[in-house]
Amino acid sequence: MQVIIMAAGLGSRLKDLTTATPKALIEAGGRPLIDYALAFSSAAGAKRQIVVTGFCHADVAAQVAKVAPAAVIAENTEYKKGNLISMLAGQGALEPGDFLLMNTDHIYRPAIAEIVAKACTGSEITAFCDFDRPLGADDMKVGLDANRCVEKMSKQLATWDCGYVGMTFVPASRRADYLATAHRTREELGEATHVESILVSLAKQGTPPIIADISGHGWLEIDEPHERAHADAVLARERWWAARSG
Numbered sequence: 001m002q003v004i005i006m007a008a009g010l011g012s013r014l015k016d017l018t019t020a021t022p023k024a025l026i027e028a029g030g031r032p033l034i035d036y037a038l039a040f041s042s043a044a045g046a047k048r049q050i051v052v053t054g055f056c057h058a059d060v061a062a063q064v065a066k067v068a069p070a071a072v073i074a075e076n077t078e079y080k081k082g083n084l085i086s087m088l089a090g091q092g093a094l095e096p097g098d099f100l101l102m103n104t105d106h107i108y109r110p111a112i113a114e115i116v117a118k119a120c121t122g123s124e125i126t127a128f129c130d131f132d133r134p135l136g137a138d139d140m141k142v143g144l145d146a147n148r149c150v151e152k153m154s155k156q157l158a159t160w161d162c163g164y165v166g167m168t169f170v171p172a173s174r175r176a177d178y179l180a181t182a183h184r185t186r187e188e189l190g191e192a193t194h195v196e197s198i199l200v201s202l203a204k205q206g207t208p209p210i211i212a213d214i215s216g217h218g219w220l221e222i223d224e225p226h227e228r229a230h231a232d233a234v235l236a237r238e239r240w241w242a243a244r245s246g
Helices: 012-018 033-043 057-067 084-091 110-119 172-189 196-204 225-238
Strands: 002-007 048-053 072-075 099-103 106-108 126-130 141-144 150-154 162-170 210-213 219-221
Touching (some): 002 084, 110 162, 172 196
Parallel strands (some): 002 048
């Protein structure tokens, strides 16, 4: 399996923390966020890691080279636009086969890697979700159809079934469909579009993604300063990935 790790963003909601430091290099529990993404994807079975850089490209690339020297760097020079652009920048570095798409600002418990690895042996586009987390205004909400496939996905949904946790698996057999839909979605919705819109477009065209449930384990998101402080406390206590490398 391959992985595209989107690490291009500004992280502006972290305020002063990211004035001159890219979000991917913000530390939680004493380690940069990109380190956790590399460690997790490796544990989930990724043999080829593609990191999409943008803001402070050279700094992120240097850290990746330090902890995962075999990883491939793909630069997104349009990093101020939606992260669908980052995914497209990363897909140019893919070899034939399937891939996992990840954000950098999520830290997952090591136990989740096994769930992801198992789901990534499937033949359907898969959105990873959970059902045991209270969702706030900024969380990505998912509405499911009668077959428990993705029907709707938006932060603005008034009612929902579960929350998206920032990972999507694309099998080799559906890769061309996914990427064609990505380009079509970009044309229809503009360059500020986010990758989750691809999943909604797939549902609208009659090929809805399935879901994989990671409930019961918990994970951390670092979008705002208080979330980083919370992550520091959790990681100091539980030491996720403390003895691991990318």
